[in-house]
Amino acid sequence: MATRTMESRTALSNYGFYAWIGFLAVIVVIGLINFIRQTTDGHHLTGLSDALPWGLYITGFVFFVGASAGATIVGLMVHAFGRDDYAPLATRALLVGLLCLAAAVLFIAVDVGSIPRMLRLPFIWRNETSMFTYTSLTYYVFGALLLAELFYTTKVTRGEATTGDKTVAKWLAIAAVPFALVVVHAPHGGLFAVVESRDFWANPLLPPHFAVVALLTGTALMMGVAVVTSLVDGRDLVSKKTVAHMGLLLALFIAIAAFMDFFDFLLYKYSDQFAGNEAWEALWSDGIVLSTLHVGGYVVALSIILLNRGRSVGWLGAAAAIAVIAAASYRFNLIAAGQSAPLLPFLEDVSYSPTWVEISISAGIVALITLAYSVATRVLPMEEPAEPLAEM
Amino acid sequence: MPKLGMVIDLDKCYGCRACMVACKVENNTPESHFWMYVFRLEEGEYPNARVTFLPRPCMHCDNAPCVKVCPVEARYHEEGGIVATDWDRCIGCRYCAVACPYGVNNFNWTKPEEDQYLNWDDPDLIPLTAGNLPYANPDLEGRYGGKNRRIAGGNHRHGVMEKCTFCVHRLDKGLDPACVANCPAFALHFGDLDDPDSNVSRLLEQKRSWRLLEEDDTDPKVHYVGGAPPPEYVRQIETVKARE
Numbered sequence: 080m081a082t083r084t085m086e087s088r089t090a091l092s093n094y095g096f097y098a099w100i101g102f103l104a105v106i107v108v109i110g111l112i113n114f115i116r117q118t119t120d121g122h123h124l125t126g127l128s129d130a131l132p133w134g135l136y137i138t139g140f141v142f143f144v145g146a147s148a149g150a151t152i153v154g155l156m157v158h159a160f161g162r163d164d165y166a167p168l169a170t171r172a173l174l175v176g177l178l179c180l181a182a183a184v185l186f187i188a189v190d191v192g193s194i195p196r197m198l199r200l201p202f203i204w205r206n207e208t209s210m211f212t213y214t215s216l217t218y219y220v221f222g223a224l225l226l227a228e229l230f231y232t233t234k235v236t237r238g239e240a241t242t243g244d245k246t247v248a249k250w251l252a253i254a255a256v257p258f259a260l261v262v263v264h265a266p267h268g269g270l271f272a273v274v275e276s277r278d279f280w281a282n283p284l285l286p287p288h289f290a291v292v293a294l295l296t297g298t299a300l301m302m303g304v305a306v307v308t309s310l311v312d313g314r315d316l317v318s319k320k321t322v323a324h325m326g327l328l329l330a331l332f333i334a335i336a337a338f339m340d341f342f343d344f345l346l347y348k349y350s351d352q353f354a355g356n357e358a359w360e361a362l363w364s365d366g367i368v369l370s371t372l373h374v375g376g377y378v379v380a381l382s383i384i385l386l387n388r389g390r391s392v393g394w395l396g397a398a399a400a401i402a403v404i405a406a407a408s409y410r411f412n413l414i415a416a417g418q419s420a421p422l423l424p425f426l427e428d429v430s431y432s433p434t435w436v437e438i439s440i441s442a443g444i445v446a447l448i449t450l451a452y453s454v455a456t457r458v459l460p461m462e463e464p465a466e467p468l469a470e471m
Numbered sequence: 472m473p474k475l476g477m478v479i480d481l482d483k484c485y486g487c488r489a490c491m492v493a494c495k496v497e498n499n500t501p502e503s504h505f506w507m508y509v510f511r512l513e514e515g516e517y518p519n520a521r522v523t524f525l526p527r528p529c530m531h532c533d534n535a536p537c538v539k540v541c542p543v544e545a546r547y548h549e550e551g552g553i554v555a556t557d558w559d560r561c562i563g564c565r566y567c568a569v570a571c572p573y574g575v576n577n578f579n580w581t582k583p584e585e586d587q588y589l590n591w592d593d594p595d596l597i598p599l600t601a602g603n604l605p606y607a608n609p610d611l612e613g614r615y616g617g618k619n620r621r622i623a624g625g626n627h628r629h630g631v632m633e634k635c636t637f638c639v640h641r642l643d644k645g646l647d648p649a650c651v652a653n654c655p656a657f658a659l660h661f662g663d664l665d666d667p668d669s670n671v672s673r674l675l676e677q678k679r680s681w682r683l684l685e686e687d688d689t690d691p692k693v694h695y696v697g698g699a700p701p702p703e704y705v706r707q708i709e710t711v712k713a714r715e
Contacts, residue, residue, distance in 0.1 A: 425512055
């Protein structure tokens with residue numbers, strides 16, 4: 080009887096898995112069709128214009144670079160900070176970090192006018208004064224670092240690691256944490272901060288702000304992974320205490336990000352800079368939905384974590400999902416509102432709404448990495464056998 | 472090495488936009504791309520309204536933000552200080568458009584049509600061209616400057632950024648840019664800003680001059696004489712149609 084139940088559960092989960100993969104594949108195919116249309120017909124199928132040249136794709140790019148850096152750091156808590164209770168998440172976090180990096184590169188690829196030319200950056204063509212040259216170099220190094228770390232970590236989870244392998248995994252992790260934050264993600268804030276013509280962006284605090292939002296996004300994503308994996312697999316991936324610890328970390332990052340946002344808003348509101356004021360107006364007119372999601376999301380997520388105090392993993396998962404939406408809203412508004420102020424004072428404000436082509440291509444990229452993650456977690460050994468944990 | 476620049480006399484400009492047309496014809500720029508744009512601005516209310524004009528080419532800044540941010544050096548300083556775009560190298564990331572405070576960059580959002588404004592295959596038009604198609608100017612395909620790059624003309628491939636070149640292919644022949652050569656009011660002047668005897672230097676000595684968004688420290692090589700920087704309260708009479 081017990082065997083039959085097990086068999087039927089496995090069969091059901093297989094059906095569910097293939098349905099999930101099929102669903103993601105449909106979104107990927109729709110995105111691919113629209114990408115081919117965009118490539119052949121032109122970027123006029125997007126909502127972008129000469130007055131507002133960056134939009135949803137660049138939002139996806141900075142969001143996923145941040146998520147990559149943040150998730151990697153959560154995954155390396157075991158080695159870099161000695162948190163053994165994070166061990167079951169370590170390989171998954173590295174995988175998420177790698178796939179998020181791939182998503183970021185794909186977002187850039189669909190945004191640029193010529194992908195073959197883009198691939199010559201930075202080794203064949205480069206400009207040392209451009210932040211973009213610098214950041215493009217970091218993808219290669221960070222990608223290689225993550226792949227190497229993933230290789231050694233899966234050796235550990237397969238039980239094939241020697242003492243030397245474990246040492247390499249540890250030192251790679253210790254190197255990857257500052258690299259993810261300082262070398263990879265913070266400079267993405269620099270991509271915007273160096274643009275002096277956009278008062279909304281030209282802020283030296285933007286790189287640290289980006290780093291904090293990266294930590295927030297990565298922690299929230301990995302909390303989501305822990306909760307969803309536990310639900311899907313019908314077992315606790317990490318202990319309730321560990322999820323609660325991640326919740327507290329998330330609360331800390333939200334509080335720091337909210338603190339920085341508050342002073343940004345204050346400066347825009349009371350700035351004597353024309354574009355700063357214009358951007359403030361844009362945030363609370365055209366961008367009011369996303370501004371509400373951004374600010375409201377932080378407040379709600381923080382409230383849930385603080386009121387819940389780790390009692391319910393489900394609520395913590397909800398807080399993590401809300402925090403991810405809030406961070407994505409912040410990224411989108413930063414980019415769209417930052418360009419909405421007219422360059423010359425007598426011009427009109429510029430507004431931007433992504434088209435269905437942009438939305439479907441972006442959804443296709445997200446579905447593609449989700450699909451890759453779903454398959455990889457089935458194929459690769461993700462964790463060493465763990466002790467059964469307390470009920471969630 | 473000369474420092475090539477433009478001086479625009481706003482006391483003479485009467486907003487005919489011949490410079491815009493000349494630029495389009497000369498460079499065969501795609502539809503809705505205006506490398507030279509003349510803003511028509513108004514201030515006040517009827518009956519005390521006033522109309523002013525502000526021609527705006529690329530400023531060819533000495534301290535050009537677009538040159539700094541371009542990741543592949545497709546945007547660079549050519550001989551004479553011209554801010555050029557290498558059409559064969561631009562990856563279409565649009566970082567230059569984001570960084571430029573003047574909004575002079577035009578991205579090819581669609582695949583540009585070579586023959587954009589008239590159907591020159593029309594039997595009625597064939598006798599007029601005698602085989603020399605007006606849009607097929609071989610000079611626009613040439614390579615120019617010290618780096619021997621393809622930097623002239625418009626109408627390039629989809630996904631590439633374009634902007635004013637100061638008509639580098641005309642300068643190569645000792646001619647002025649098309650907008651300057653075709654201005655009926657002689658409001659546009661072009662020459663070596665470092666040469667005290669050049670027409671532009673003499674004009675800058677004679678009249679009070681200013682530059683657009685001087686506070687941005689971009690050090691533009693387009694100077695205006697006459698008039699004043701447009702204040703915030705002026706209104707644009709018609710908006711630029713960036714693209715269809």
